[in-house]
Amino acid sequence: MVFRMSGIVKRFGGLVALDRVDFSVAKGEVMALVGDNGAGKSTLIKTMSGAHVPDEGTIEMEGKLVHFRSPQEAWASGIATIYQELALAGKMTVVDNIFLGREIKKPVLGVPFLDRQAMRKRTSELLSQLDVHVPSIDSWVESMSGGQRQGVAIARALNMDARLIIMDEPTAALAVAEVRKVLEFIKNLRAQGKSVVLISHNIQDVFEVSDRISVMRHGRCIAVRETAKTTPQEIIGLITGAHEVRAAAS
Numbered sequence: 500m501v502f503r504m505s506g507i508v509k510r511f512g513g514l515v516a517l518d519r520v521d522f523s524v525a526k527g528e529v530m531a532l533v534g535d536n537g538a539g540k541s542t543l544i545k546t547m548s549g550a551h552v553p554d555e556g557t558i559e560m561e562g563k564l565v566h567f568r569s570p571q572e573a574w575a576s577g578i579a580t581i582y583q584e585l586a587l588a589g590k591m592t593v594v595d596n597i598f599l600g601r602e603i604k605k606p607v608l609g610v611p612f613l614d615r616q617a618m619r620k621r622t623s624e625l626l627s628q629l630d631v632h633v634p635s636i637d638s639w640v641e642s643m644s645g646g647q648r649q650g651v652a653i654a655r656a657l658n659m660d661a662r663l664i665i666m667d668e669p670t671a672a673l674a675v676a677e678v679r680k681v682l683e684f685i686k687n688l689r690a691q692g693k694s695v696v697l698i699s700h701n702i703q704d705v706f707e708v709s710d711r712i713s714v715m716r717h718g719r720c721i722a723v724r725e726t727a728k729t730t731p732q733e734i735i736g737l738i739t740g741a742h743e744v745r746a747a748a749s
């Protein structure tokens with residue numbers, strides 16, 4: 500497994516938001532994370548990405564124990580999180596967003612200057628690898644569609660050498676054609692051997708793109724299923740607790 504969490508507990512005062520959660524993702528795997536509102540999905544991804552420190556449990560990335568105290572530490576270990584709001588700078592170009600904070604510089608007469616040519620070349624390579632089409636790499640990000648912006652955010656994560664990419668509801672605000680595109684980006688990431696955690700309320704998207712599905716309920720990870728061996732009905736039953744009702748009745 501590229502990534503493994505074991506026995507993760509996270510409390511907020513008296514509330515146990517994560518109750519001994521085990522969660523893992525293999526190399527080149529798309530793991531969907533599903534659950535009802537308040538089930539603990541956001542808290543879990545914030546713990547994976549260094550925004551929350553767990554009260555108990557262990558986290559391993561690429562076989563090494565890690566103790567993230569900040570999102571920067573998680574990024575440095577190769578874990579990128581793409582939140583719905585994306586954290587791109589709207590009034591900056593595609594190239595500048597992809598290299599924000601890690602510009603390529605070259606010395607000219609001993610003084611470091613931005614190597615725009617190298618950054619433009621790398622940007623075009625990343626976008627074509629992912630099959631992201633933007634009007635121009637010099638366009639402002641705010642002028643682009645939601646799907647194109649998702650593509651830029653993913654390219655930025657790859658440029659930072661992310662091996663595990665966590666995507667929080669990436670298709671929630673998108674039109675149908677754009678949803679297709681984002682699902683293709685996710686498949687491209689998998690084809691490149693990257694691992695993806697996909698949080699989604701859209702069961703159809705989950706079934707189209709994931710290899711396994713983890714179901715959270717009341718802060719616990721109650722089931723993990725291989726997508727090819729389950730059905731939307733079973734997953735919805737697990738999310739809503741219908742299986743508990745049936746078990747209680749029998």
Ligand SMILES: Nc1ncnc2c1ncn2[C@@H]1O[C@H](COP(=O)(O)OP(=O)(O)OP(=O)(O)O)[C@@H](O)[C@H]1O
Nearest residue numbers: 511514515516534535536537538539540541542543
């Ligand atoms: N910072 C916080 N302080 C106190 N309680 C919190 C905090 N963050 C989350 N919680 C609580 O932890 C529980 C899990 O919330 P979480 O946001 O992780 O659920 P979720 O599955 O992501 O839900 P949604 O789909 O609505 O985003 C909820 O009861 C929530 O109120």
